[in-house]
Amino acid sequence: MPLTRRRFLRLTGLAGVAGVLSACSRSPSASTADSNTVGAGGGTFSQPDRVMSSNGRLEITLRAEANQVPWGSSQRYAYTYNGTSPGPTLQVRPGDQLVVHLHNGLDVDTNLHTHGLHVSPMGDGDNVFVPVPPGGSRTYRYDIPSDHRSGLFWYHPHAHGHVAKQVAAGLAGSIIVVDGIDEIPALLGSTERIWVLSDPVIGEDDGVLAVSAMDQMFGRQGDTITVNGIAQPEIVAEAGTVERWRFVNASPSRYYRLSLDSHQLHVIATDGGRLPAPVAVDELLLSPGERSEVLVIPAARGTHRLRTLRYDRGGMGMGGMMGGDSVVDPEALVALVTVNGDRPPASLPESVVDPRSVSLPSPSGSRVIELGMGMGGGMMGGRGGMMSFTIDGQTFDPDRTDIAAGLGTVEEWEIRNTSPMDHPFHLHVWPFLLLDAPPSHRGWKDTVNIPAGSSVRIVVPFFEIPGRSVYHCHILDHEDLGMMGVIDVAA
Numbered sequence: 001m002p003l004t005r006r007r008f009l010r011l012t013g014l015a016g017v018a019g020v021l022s023a024c025s026r027s028p029s030a031s032t033a034d035s036n037t038v039g040a041g042g043g044t045f046s047q048p049d050r051v052m053s054s055n056g057r058l059e060i061t062l063r064a065e066a067n068q069v070p071w072g073s074s075q076r077y078a079y080t081y082n083g084t085s086p087g088p089t090l091q092v093r094p095g096d097q098l099v100v101h102l103h104n105g106l107d108v109d110t111n112l113h114t115h116g117l118h119v120s121p122m123g124d125g126d127n128v129f130v131p132v133p134p135g136g137s138r139t140y141r142y143d144i145p146s147d148h149r150s151g152l153f154w155y156h157p158h159a160h161g162h163v164a165k166q167v168a169a170g171l172a173g174s175i176i177v178v179d180g181i182d183e184i185p186a187l188l189g190s191t192e193r194i195w196v197l198s199d200p201v202i203g204e205d206d207g208v209l210a211v212s213a214m215d216q217m218f219g220r221q222g223d224t225i226t227v228n229g230i231a232q233p234e235i236v237a238e239a240g241t242v243e244r245w246r247f248v249n250a251s252p253s254r255y256y257r258l259s260l261d262s263h264q265l266h267v268i269a270t271d272g273g274r275l276p277a278p279v280a281v282d283e284l285l286l287s288p289g290e291r292s293e294v295l296v297i298p299a300a301r302g303t304h305r306l307r308t309l310r311y312d313r314g315g316m317g318m319g320g321m322m323g324g325d326s327v328v329d330p331e332a333l334v335a336l337v338t339v340n341g342d343r344p345p346a347s348l349p350e351s352v353v354d355p356r357s358v359s360l361p362s363p364s365g366s367r368v369i370e371l372g373m374g375m376g377g378g379m380m381g382g383r384g385g386m387m388s389f390t391i392d393g394q395t396f397d398p399d400r401t402d403i404a405a406g407l408g409t410v411e412e413w414e415i416r417n418t419s420p421m422d423h424p425f426h427l428h429v430w431p432f433l434l435l436d437a438p439p440s441h442r443g444w445k446d447t448v449n450i451p452a453g454s455s456v457r458i459v460v461p462f463f464e465i466p467g468r469s470v471y472h473c474h475i476l477d478h479e480d481l482g483m484m485g486v487i488d489v490a491a
């Protein structure tokens, strides 16, 4: 049986280390969550409502509040945008203006971030430094450049210290930028499905949102994987057709390693852009915040499992003291795909490529960024003794500028993870390319996993858009604990 984090804590509790772990005990909701997950599966795949821009503009009001949402034949507690989790899908085109009136119906600060969009972080743009207080409102205006790449992006709260809880509770939604590439016959004829992957804790009231200090250090997880808020949905696909699946990992901490029985996934896009050519893979790893777009050619009749496979994302590096000491995201069923019909499988469309695709600009400067973890004073002794999560040895300070970069320049960054745990690195506003990337990752990215004890090199062009924004670990508890830095791009 895989050692999940909750199970690990339970086992170590039983093994009598409870004293050491007293400050880190599981949330009281965890056991109810385990039992409530049974019997909630089996829904039909469905997607959030989609609202589309017209005449160059999409204006919408999003109200963040606590609510009950449907759960099988009953209900569960969640945070919602306009009553649903995920919130509505916002569809825009390059050159559009997206206007969002955010109302905060929660009892703490929230705000809004458009993850992956290449838009201004200043003023009333994608400005994550400004919180919206309880009962307050803020209007965001996002001017989407006329040469913005098409793709799947997403929105979620970004009020420092509250992000993990609010996203875990259900505050997330998709943003789609469409352009001419989406209108080629091969894609127009396909069945497009958006998959917002989350793992809420299931329960009746806000008790489900309680977490321990240990949960925060590992990164909080729920026990139930949902797709667009539905557990283990079923898709019915016809042989002879093409399925176009667009995944976003909207979980605060869980990694998904997706694999579909008897089928390959043909990756056509990464976070923020098309690949030079489709790449067939047997499995696809999505760390928190990452997106991927794949084509699936339904071939074998019958019912197939889309699973997430076991992924070990490392631990606290405390070796013997903590016993098992590693967070393993266990294998789990994500969805069922039933293929009907007798038509021969469709052929894979080849022309799904952005003609502007990916040519690597050559960097004019370089820097090293170090992701680290250390003991933050005292051994696990309650909140004061939390482990610290740092970038270049420091925790987040909104008033400090950690990186000053020149508008119009291109930099090569080496992101080193000196800690014993994986961290997904995310940069706002300015998408990047990976050096040394496998073919399935050679598109524009804004989030990349940096495995424990290793490093990844990226190339970041600071084109078109100046401003002050952030980069951080997308295990959202780590971000809230301060694993975030400030970047200022100026002419």
Ligand code: C2O
Pocket: 113, 115, 156, 158, 289, 426, 428, 470, 472, 474
């Ligand atoms: Cu999806 Cu700064 O985050």
Ligand code: CU
Pocket: 113, 114, 115, 116, 426, 427, 428
């Ligand atoms: Cu972001």
Ligand code: CU
Pocket: 389, 422, 423, 424, 473, 474, 475, 478, 479, 483
């Ligand atoms: Cu992290």
